[in-house]
Amino acid sequence: MSAFIKGVLVTGTDAPVGELLVRALLADPDIGHVLAIGQRRPEEALPIAHSARLTYLQVDLVRERQVHDLLFGPARDLGVEVVVHTAMSRSAMVEGGGVHALNVEATRALLQLCERHPTIRRFVLKSYAEVYAVQHDLPVLIAEDHPLNLHPNAPQYVRDRVEADLHACVRMGLSPLQIVVLRCAESLAPGTGSQLFDYLESPVCLRPAGFDPMINVASLRDIVRALQASVRASEQGVYNVPGFDTLPLSLAIHKWGRLGVALPSSWLTPLYRWRRKLRGHDFRYGMNRRRFHFSGVLDGRRARQVLGYAPNVPVDWPIA
Amino acid sequence: MPPTPSIASILASAMLPDAEKKRLERLLYADAGHGYDAFGLHPDYVAFGAVLTAWLYDKYFRVKSKGHENIPASGAAVLASNHSGAVPIDGMMIWADVLRHTEPPRVARAVADHFVPMIPLIGTLFARGGMVGGSRGNARTLLESGELLMIFPEGVPGVAKHFRDRYKLQDWRVGHVELAIRHGAPVVPVGIVGAEEQMPQIGRIPIKVAGLPFIPITLTPFPMPVRYHIRYGKPIPVHLDYRPEQADDPSAVREAAARVKAAVQALLEEGLAERTGIFA
Numbered sequence: 001m002s003a004f005i006k007g008v009l010v011t012g013t014d015a016p017v018g019e020l021l022v023r024a025l026l027a028d029p030d031i032g033h034v035l036a037i038g039q040r041r042p043e044e045a046l047p048i049a050h051s052a053r054l055t056y057l058q059v060d061l062v063r064e065r066q067v068h069d070l071l072f073g074p075a076r077d078l079g080v081e082v083v084v085h086t087a088m089s090r091s092a093m094v095e096g097g098g099v100h101a102l103n104v105e106a107t108r109a110l111l112q113l114c115e116r117h118p119t120i121r122r123f124v125l126k127s128y129a130e131v132y133a134v135q136h137d138l139p140v141l142i143a144e145d146h147p148l149n150l151h152p153n154a155p156q157y158v159r160d161r162v163e164a165d166l167h168a169c170v171r172m173g174l175s176p177l178q179i180v181v182l183r184c185a186e187s188l189a190p191g192t193g194s195q196l197f198d199y200l201e202s203p204v205c206l207r208p209a210g211f212d213p214m215i216n217v218a219s220l221r222d223i224v225r226a227l228q229a230s231v232r233a234s235e236q237g238v239y240n241v242p243g244f245d246t247l248p249l250s251l252a253i254h255k256w257g258r259l260g261v262a263l264p265s266s267w268l269t270p271l272y273r274w275r276r277k278l279r280g281h282d283f284r285y286g287m288n289r290r291r292f293h294f295s296g297v298l299d300g301r302r303a304r305q306v307l308g309y310a311p312n313v314p315v316d317w318p319i320a
Numbered sequence: 321m322p323p324t325p326s327i328a329s330i331l332a333s334a335m336l337p338d339a340e341k342k343r344l345e346r347l348l349y350a351d352a353g354h355g356y357d358a359f360g361l362h363p364d365y366v367a368f369g370a371v372l373t374a375w376l377y378d379k380y381f382r383v384k385s386k387g388h389e390n391i392p393a394s395g396a397a398v399l400a401s402n403h404s405g406a407v408p409i410d411g412m413m414i415w416a417d418v419l420r421h422t423e424p425p426r427v428a429r430a431v432a433d434h435f436v437p438m439i440p441l442i443g444t445l446f447a448r449g450g451m452v453g454g455s456r457g458n459a460r461t462l463l464e465s466g467e468l469l470m471i472f473p474e475g476v477p478g479v480a481k482h483f484r485d486r487y488k489l490q491d492w493r494v495g496h497v498e499l500a501i502r503h504g505a506p507v508v509p510v511g512i513v514g515a516e517e518q519m520p521q522i523g524r525i526p527i528k529v530a531g532l533p534f535i536p537i538t539l540t541p542f543p544m545p546v547r548y549h550i551r552y553g554k555p556i557p558v559h560l561d562y563r564p565e566q567a568d569d570p571s572a573v574r575e576a577a578a579r580v581k582a583a584v585q586a587l588l589e590e591g592l593a594e595r596t597g598i599f600a
Binding site: 299 | 324352353354356358359360434435437438439440441443444447452453454455456457458460461
């Protein structure tokens, strides 16, 4: 593979990960052009200084015609070689057909169109650690072959992520594209859809009494580094992207400057339901119940060996 | 909830002799970044655990042990022991014994049954001391990291055995040797004499409470102060006697497990022959 990549298309640039990735790619002189896709109007999007190497386009990924015209128009003209798909609904509270269309159908359509594209040869999907099941009888260290969360009562937030992830995985080896799926640890940053970030926004964080699981969280910079590494790598496959910080939930609460209060687990679902109704927060305790009881830490050995990615940027904890 | 690491550290500092404190500072573990390993072990809790178990070890069960030279000072290894006593204090005593008699100190990572992490408080406290849930993935990761595993191949049926079955090894599972063969680790047989009489069990109520699979019916409401005798046998080099791919050969694995079982049974018989009484 030559070091120079003529063009990279990034979706989801309205969100922090996409935006930071665009910045990082622009800083790389071996990337010819960055085609940034978002839902905002160009004048409201991407607070990045104008660059001749950057094109921003407002595209609704749910509309297959728009996606088709994007790929076989500007993307082909710019010679885009790599697509990094990071667009996914971030709220756990918004559900329905429209959300599914963005999370799953848009991923499927984008992948299908890329497969018959004349210049695109690599497709990177930013997936999520939330696709994994966390249970008392499963390993703490989560490798890529760990069972996925296929629980019938899983909310759409999880189901969609699993479905999009699996769709990309199923095409691996069958598709002419090199497909990479990065299952990224949660990043404690606003606008990322992190349930944990929303949980920690509350001055008092309730957690199940008697349990203090180990969690792993990532900084945005590490996630972006992993995406960058996957743009450049020549291998395909599924890779976990752990963060630098592995710590107990109680310590995360403390380091975020919050007061942790342990209560019986059965109280937490209704209490957080009320919080959601009264304050409009996104965090759903029921969705996170298992990982608030049992440890689950991403094993990043594969990403280190193949992509050369190792987390090295800690979360910016308010309390050292 | 378990105390914070700083409180655990203060308690350990206040209650452990200086020499032991210094010794435990040399504990080797894989810090995942905030003082904990990925499974939740924290050295301050290990020191705190040494304090918590000291009275039980020294005064209550008056543990006598021999064969420490058979515990590898470094590298992956599996301790395979008999299991008994209605309440699994035997695991705690091996944990304390290994910590005291290895240099630099090693933590015997107990591989507990699946239900243990579900027990509030206990699951977390034990994890801080090095316990992991009994999944193959957890054991594999620890062996690959060169850790010392503590496995009870009898599992819960060992703890739940009737008093009349004391010192009769129950159905001996083979997972420990399979792991050892695959990951190049020797198996150290361990025989514990004493625990089988600590809380004579005469029945059980099949009700699941707080993650526990049943409630034992015992002759005494709490463990009696029997004397524990722990013996470590010579390491069985299953990793040298079998090729890694033989971990998938059921007959090879059964054969290796039978060797370990026989070694543990022999240690039990030696211990029973040597002791002069349950409390002596």
